[in-house]
Amino acid sequence: MTQALALGIDIGGTGTSFGIVNRRGEILSKGSMPTIGHKTPQDYFIALEYALRPLIEKAGRQNINGVGVGAPNGNFFTGEIVFAPNLPWKGVIPIVRMISETFGLKATLTNDANAAAIGEMMYGAAKGMKDFIVVTLGTGVGSGFVANGQVIYGHDGFAGELGHVIAVRDGRKCGCGRHGCLEAYTSATGVVRTAHEWLEQRNDDTILRANKENITAKMIHEAAAAGDIFALAVFDYTAKILGQVLADTVAITSPEAIIFFGGLAQAGELLLGPVHKYMEENMLNIYQNKVSLLRSALPDADAAILGASALAW
């Protein structure tokens, strides 16, 4: 018989969030800690253990059915995080084994965007949908594909790396070592790169120039919201690249909706409006005016925690 609670852990490029979740998708307690700042995966794991232990004790270890983990390049089949370009450490991290050895709890891993997709399907914007995509616009660009009501893991557990589709042939260098990946343009980091490049090459008048060393995606979003022409142009450029890739992606899985979350998705219509326009312009006629672009219906960090926790049932 399964227990009443699950522990969901979302390992992101900068931060890690976790929470104790019940079967109705209510997060009973939660916490977070930085992913960065640890020298090795072992150091990170010690900090994670330290952060999780009080949550687990409070909930009662015997009440926890299992642990679900979402992480970039998290592999559902092997339980390992492999070569994640957006995590501070490299190499293969056997996170499922580490968690089960430390806490005596059964753990399941998938990539962060797959976890978010499960969260949206069970509790969020994708409730009742059988064919949709979740796209995370955070430190990197991740994605989770659901078809026929099931997450597409692929034969090796690594499906859904939309961030590493080539958006611009021979384009910007990406963290993965190749050139022109979607992630290099449309992640939170990517839009900042665009702003930096343009500020160096051009003389646009923009409120971003004053503080140009410390530009963040949030600052670009705020500037765009304030009507800054330069920031709006950065969003338009980003939207065009994302819209083009989404148009191609729709031709593969023909989803009912594409659901966005992550830091950059908080820009909402300011970014998704132009993305939708460019996607429609570039799409094969049979798909036009059918695909909704939605924002996650779950509080930002919660989608990933809820999705990860859902793996534990």
Place this chain on the structure above:
Amino acid sequence: MTQALALGIDIGGTGTSFGIVNRRGEILSKGSMPTIGHKTPQDYFIALEYALRPLIEKAGRQNINGVGVGAPNGNFFTGEIVFAPNLPWKGVIPIVRMISETFGLKATLTNDANAAAIGEMMYGAAKGMKDFIVVTLGTGVGSGFVANGQVIYGHDGFAGELGHVIAVRDGRKCGCGRHGCLEAYTSATGVVRTAHEWLEQRNDDTILRANKENITAKMIHEAAAAGDIFALAVFDYTAKILGQVLADTVAITSPEAIIFFGGLAQAGELLLGPVHKYMEENMLNIYQNKVSLLRSALPDADAAILGASALAW
């Protein structure tokens, strides 16, 4: 209780093949007719009825469990062929209704490449696979995606149009009205376009020049097999574009294999060798050296007939 036989119909851009198939995937009788040369869908359907009737009578209508149809832009959910750029007639053709009204048999439709994917999974190169892609290189480029052992139809039944992913931004005009689609480069028609373009622009010495008005994909294949440098360069160019798009596609569904069929796939290693090379060169590291490129293990027309017939069970 289901009957022992099924009728499979594969409607291609140039020809239509059909056969009576038993449960073991043996084609007991088959035939074919041109798809082209009919003025309207109604004219085509009259010819199809004329061709099918003797097969159905010979098998015994009461022994036939149903009819499966594979066609470009065939929609599984609606039973209609919709806006198929590679069929000689335009508009919406309610083929499922036409067949059931004419023959009193239950009919099911899907796109030709999905039908081929089902055929490969049940009887061919994808036996035992749960995650693979079938790519048809014929008059057009079609595709069928299988994930978790199920065909991906998408929420509207139109998933799997790999031929209309943009391979070259602002590239060649495609039959769909857009520019740069994979199909405009790597279909049988696409390689002929490449040869024509190059013969006009360049002075290469090639055996294809002698008969340049009537070049076919088969002639290019034969010239390449004979060591013709020009024909080999056309294949290399085609392979590069196909390899790049496949590398991106693998990042979405992470298949165990990609299975090719259709006229151009008969070029075998001469084309698939370079495709494999370019795919590997362009692929994210986690996918490298994992994806097999295979030729259909079924006699060429049979994969589509078998797949279509499998819809009828």
